[in-house]
Amino acid sequence: MKKIGFVGLGNMGAGMAMNLQKSGFQVLAYDLDKDKIKELEKEGIQDCESIKEVTEQVDDAVITMVRNQAQTEDVIFGDNAITSADNHNVTVVVMSTLNPTIMEDLEKKVSAYDLNLLDAPVSGSLSGAEKGSLAIFSSGAQEIKEQLKPYFEAMGSHIFDLGDKIGAGQAAKLANNLLLGINMVGISEAVKFGNSYGLDEEDVLDIVEVSTGNSWAANNWGEIKEYKNNGTLDAIYKDLTSVIAESTKNKTFVPVSGLVLNVLHNSMDSEDNSNK
Numbered sequence: 001m002k003k004i005g006f007v008g009l010g011n012m013g014a015g016m017a018m019n020l021q022k023s024g025f026q027v028l029a030y031d032l033d034k035d036k037i038k039e040l041e042k043e044g045i046q047d048c049e050s051i052k053e054v055t056e057q058v059d060d061a062v063i064t065m066v067r068n069q070a071q072t073e074d075v076i077f078g079d080n081a082i083t084s085a086d087n088h089n090v091t092v093v094v095m096s097t098l099n100p101t102i103m104e105d106l107e108k109k110v111s112a113y114d115l116n117l118l119d120a121p122v123s124g125s126l127s128g129a130e131k132g133s134l135a136i137f138s139s140g141a142q143e144i145k146e147q148l149k150p151y152f153e154a155m156g157s158h159i160f161d162l163g164d165k166i167g168a169g170q171a172a173k174l175a176n177n178l179l180l181g182i183n184m185v186g187i188s189e190a191v192k193f194g195n196s197y198g199l200d201e202e203d204v205l206d207i208v209e210v211s212t213g214n215s216w217a218a219n220n221w222g223e224i225k226e227y228k229n230n231g232t233l234d235a236i237y238k239d240l241t242s243v244i245a246e247s248t249k250n251k252t253f254v255p256v257s258g259l260v261l262n263v264l265h266n267s268m269d270s271e272d273n274s275n276k
Helices: 011-022 034-041 051-057 069-077 100-111 125-131 142-155 168-195 201-209 232-250 255-274
Strands: 003-007 026-030 061-064 091-094 116-119 134-138 156-161
Touching (some): 003 011, 011 026, 011 034, 011 125, 011 142, 051 061, 061 142, 069 100, 091 142, 100 168, 100 232, 116 134, 116 142, 116 168, 125 134, 134 142, 134 168, 142 156, 168 201, 168 232, 232 255
Parallel strands (some): 003 061, 061 091, 134 156
């Protein structure tokens, strides 16, 4: 049984790790939430005391699925982290959503430790993580992508090979989440407009579902309405901020991105004020 490392067992990570375990791989896991680990141990996932311990036991890869750049760098370069382990045949698989610039910087830093890096963010929400139906956007060395493909197939049903350049996977994920943000704002305004003429939200959504305005956001509006600050809404806001920063760097004109970011910002402020 091949051993695969997994760091970050939040809502998405837990489902992904479980599907790896169910597919016949031995998952060696680390998370600060030990209660979460205890739940997953019942399914065969093995708890490790440190990321270093995870890394020293795996056959070929450690997956990181944490929230942001700081956490990702801590997993790779921190105390008792991946780079502190005596195992240099390991690929660090970043499945978190960061941005292309961050991934390019990580590639340079990781190469100094004779480790490999693969860029492989995911899309498909919590339901996709639990069902093993995620879309995975992979970029990096072709040989490594082929080697790790069985892991990806255990977690996703749509595996995209986006070439050798680290950061391309992140660019694809950000492009997708830009469109998600646009659709979220669009559905919200469509429902509001319909309401002003006495149309119920359910009627508007039923019409959109069979018409040209349909989208994943429309079909999953019930789930999206539950997005909260300090959770998925924060993640989307972070991603749109990255889109604008990367577009500024590349001199790419994306005016709608800024508008959607402002709408989300105001929405998040309203939620914060209502909770005070």
